[in-house]
Amino acid sequence: MAHQNPTQLExxxxxxxxxxxxxxxxxxxxDTLTKKEAKTLLEKELPGMAGKNSDDGDKLLESLDSDGDNxxxxxxxxxxxICLxxxxHNNFFLNEIK
Amino acid sequence: MAHQNPTQLExxxxxxxxxxxxxxxxxxxxDTLTKKEAKTLLEKELPGMAGKNSDDGDKLLESLDSDGDNxxxxxxxxxxxICLxxxxHNNFFLNEIK
Structure with a gap:
């Protein structure tokens, strides 16, 4: 990423x-997200997706923590x-079809 | 993505x-990239990464086409x-350390 004008992908x-x-x-x-950080990320960055359940951060962490280091x-x-x-992308196409 | 002000992640x-x-x-x-389209994407979106070799698009297509439908x-x-x-991210950290 050493260009003066980064592309859309970059x-x-x-x-x-x-x-x-x-x-x-x-x-x-x-360089890692703790449970609390994961929960904050979910709340702030995906406000439409995050539920009001207080253990969303825990559930997200459990499902993504493939090496089990918490x-x-x-x-x-x-x-x-990738999942997001x-x-x-699927929602985008569904909206296109509607 | 129905919010008025999308977040950075969205x-x-x-x-x-x-x-x-x-x-x-x-x-x-x-809704798919052909060889030609993949090559154009590589050239336009990753100008610093794309080589001058004319078969870059072919190589990219071969390595990513997991279901073999060309x-x-x-x-x-x-x-x-994800690979990018x-x-x-690794380059970002290397630059931080320097």
Whole structure:
């Protein structure tokens, strides 16, 4: 990403990294999301998706924490992004058809 | 994505979908990338990464086309995005350390 004018794809990738960093640095290790950070990310970044149930952060962490270390690293976050991306893409197409 | 002010994460997801759509609709099926479209996407969206070798599009298509139908659908594109994302994140950290 050393160009003066980043492309749309490069900009989107940088934004995703920034989102992860923003919440990961709030407490504990700077490069992983704790339960609390995952919950905050969900609430702030996906307000339409986050339920009002207070254990959403815990559920998200459990489902994404594939190595079982009780934190979400960037690779695990990437899997989450893929899931969101495919859901968003499917909804986009459903809306196109309507 | 029905909010008036999309969050940074929602904006990034929309941008990724837009990038795919932009190139997928150019020829053939509207919801998949042909070899030519994949090559154009690579050249336009990742100018720093694309080599000058004219078969880059072919190589990209071969490596991502997991179902072997000679086209890249959105799920296959998502896998490409994850690879880019992890590479970009690693580079980001290397630059932080320097």
């Amino acid at each position: 900009t989107a990738l940088c934004m995703l990294i920034n989102v992860f960093e923003k919440y990961a640095k709030q407490e504990g290790k700077k 934190e979400i690293d960037f690779k695990e976050f990437s899997v989450f992004v 991306l495919c859901c968003a | 904006t990034a997801l929309c941008m990724l979908i837009n990038v795919f759509e932009k190139y997928a609709k150019q020829e053939g099926k509207k 086209e890249i659908d959105f799920k296959e594109f998502s896998v490409f995005v 994302l992890c590479c970009a």
